[in-house]
Amino acid sequence: MSSPVLPPQRTPEPAAVADWSPVARGSHVNQTPEQREAAVKAAAAARRSKRRARLLPHWLVIPAVAILAVGTGYPTLWQLWTSLHEYGLRQQFGQPAPFVWFANYTQLLSDSQFWAVLIRSLVFCFVAASITLLIGIAFAVLMSHVGKGPRLTLQIALLLAWSMPIVASMTVWTWLFDRRRGVVNYVLDMIPGVAMNRYNWLEDPLSFFAVAAIIVIWMSVPFVAFSIYAGLTQIPEEVMEASALDGASGSQRLRLIILPMIKPVIAIVMLLQVIWDLRVFAQIRLLQDAGSSATDYDLLGTYIFKLGTGAQNFAGASAASVMVLLITITISWWYVRKLLREDAS
Amino acid sequence: MKTGLQRHTLNLVAITLALIWVFPVYWMLNSAMLPNRTLQSFTPTFVPFGGSFRNFRSAISDGSFASALGMSISITLIVVFFCLVFAFLGALAISRFRFKGRKSFLIAVLLIQMLPAEALFIAQYKMMTSLGLLNSIIGVSIIYIAAVVPFTVWMLRGFVAGIPAELEEAAMVDGLSRVQAFMRITFPLLAPGLVASGVYAFLQAWNEFTVALILLPEESSRTLPLWLRGFVQASATRETDWGEVMAASTLVAVPVIIFFLIVQGRMTAGLVSGAVKG
Known part of the structure; x- marks a missing residue:
């Protein structure tokens, strides 16, 4: 993969070229003009078809490249450009947008509200992703230790949760956490000594984000559990048997054999989870519908959304978006490199 | 080895966790079929199914359901088609x-x-505002295709690489042209990959909320997820009719659940070896 590899068409001489080459190289003296013209034409045709074959893969990727350029490339460039200019309400009405270097970034970074949102997003992402991962691993290990019936039951339950569209699950969860008729308060209230009747979960930012985290974890655990379970089933039976014969205890086997063998899967799943939990716009936005949409309840996605569409501060929104892009690319670079290596082999 | 008691405990834990995890889905279906009078009570009705479809009828008869369904279907078809070709x-x-x-x-x-x-x-x-494509099917489809094409390219790449080029070459030796060889040999072998990628594109386009929210601000151009959100909001201005809201959620969710279960296995494999949008 390090150097561009030659297309397969180039190595063997195409038949047309072989037929024609002795004529071209040798005695064109005793050729009629017609013959010569025919030879030249054949040569041109051969060259053309060779070039066409070489260009074929480029033609094949053109549609994909074009749509990516329009849908992703242009917006990214626009965002970079806008984040370096003054671009607010006045520019909406045709005023020129002066170049301001990194003023938008410094303004954002000196804003305590942005810092609060950024830190909140990172903490939310870290907490949700690690709990998801722990539960997912526990589920996977559990699946490999129970009978077929319970395992299938658990798998079907996880699949159903996984397949729910975000908006539909958010609606159900909003109802489960409804302060008056929600099941959560009803069940908690049954515990002696706990008075949760009419407790408003979405009022306090902390419990708002706790609810958001529970929902996000509920949605994400199935993917983690299935991926890691798939990794567990890859461990050869003989290895486990041999270690049991050698007297390894259950916890030793988990620590010394199972975990090292599924480490690559865990790494990938963890990385994807971190990236996904950084972008929980839909969940937060829909939870804000049921609760409050003040800035205290914002994560990066909803913050950028309000900055752009609400305050019409496109320069600030672009600068914040560029920062999110940079964070995402930094985190995913390792993963992309790994996939490229897989492609090369 | 494990004792019988241990095994039973683990089985019990697995089943309990399964019930907890599936509860929200069950709750959606159950409440969708219960009359509002029952749901207004402060004691939840856990069993059994109400067996009434009145909530579904009133959700469907909501004025904008038909247009939202039309929007979602058109966008999804466009996205699946172009995504597969590209x-x-x-x-x-x-x-x-x-x-x-x-x-x-x-x-x-x-x-x-x-x-x-x-x-x-x-x-x-x-971009879409300046192109005049806000609230249009084309605008949102362009963004969706661009978002879905990368993963489908990566997923299909695995399928194409799994079909040896020698098969095609052998067919060409037997006198088929390159195009014929491709259409008769490679294409049929690719069908499962195309189906999996197509369903993936379908799920993404059908469920998408974030981009739709920003590119389709007008009420008449809502897709199903936006319609569902609007339905919940409209219901909340009165006393929320949870039965109808759950019926509406069920209508949006059921096609997805069905398609998802069909291709799940292949997608998990693809997710781990490739990557995906969440």
Whole structure:
């Protein structure tokens, strides 16, 4: 993969070229003009078809490249450009947008509200992703230790949760956490000594984000559990048997054999989870519908959304978006490199 | 080895966890079929199914359901079709040819699929506004196709690479043209891959909320997820009719659940070896 590899068409001489080459190289003296013209034409045709074959893969990727350029490339460039200019309400009405270097970034970074949102997003992402991962691993290990019936039951339950569209699950969860008729308060209230009747979960930012985290974890655990379970089933039976014969205890086997063998899967799943939990716009936005949409309840996605569409501060929104892009690319670079290596082999 | 008691305990734990995890889905279906009078009580009705479809009828008869369904179907069909064509051609190029720019193309594809919609939607909003494509099927479809193509290219690449080129060559030796060989030999073998990619594109386009929210602000151009959100909001202005809201959620969710269960296995494999948008 390090150097561009030659297309397969180039190595063997195409038949047309072989037929024609002795004529071209040798005695064109005793050729009629017609013959010569025919030879030249054949040569041109051969060259053309060779070039066409070489260009074929480029033609094949053109549609994909074009749509990516329009849908992703242009917006990214626009965002970079806008984040370096003054671009607010006045520019909406045709005023020129002066170049301001990194003023938008410094303004954002000196804003305590942005810092609060950024830190909140990172903490939310870290907490949700690690709990998801722990539960997912526990589920996977559990699946490999129970009978077929319970395992299938658990798998079907996880699949159903996984397949729910975000908006539909958010609606159900909003109802489960409804302060008056929600099941959560009803069940908690049954515990002696706990008075949760009419407790408003979405009022306090902390419990708002706790609810958001529970929902996000509920949605994400199935993917983690299935991926890691798939990794567990890859461990050869003989290895486990041999270690049991050698007297390894259950916890030793988990620590010394199972975990090292599924480490690559865990790494990938963890990385994807971190990236996904950084972008929980839909969940937060829909939870804000049921609760409050003040800035205290914002994560990066909803913050950028309000900055752009609400305050019409496109320069600030672009600068914040560029920062999110940079964070995402930094985190995913390792993963992309790994996939490229897989492609090369 | 494990004792019988231990095994029973683990089985019990697994089943309890399964019940907890599936409860929200069950709750949606159950409440969708219960009359509002029952749901207004402060004691939840856990069993049994109400067996009434009145809530579904009133959700469907909501004025904008039909137009939202139409929007969702049109956008989904456009996205699935173009996504399959573009991704298939791209996958063919990267798995059958080594060409200049191949590596850059791969890096672009892999990086783009990691990018969050939240980091681009302001720019996409501005772009579509200036093109006059706000509230249009075309505008939102362009963004969706661009978002889904990277993963489908990567997924199909695996399928194309799994079919040996020698099969095609053998058919060509037997007198078929390159196109004929491709259509008769390779294409049928690719069908499962195309189905899986198509369903993936369907799920993404059908469920998408974030980009739709920003590119389809007008009420008449809502897709189903936006319609569901509007339905909940409208219901909340009165006393929320949870039965109807759950019926509406069920209507949006059921096609997805069915398709998802069909291709789940293949997608999990693809997710781990490739990557995906969440």
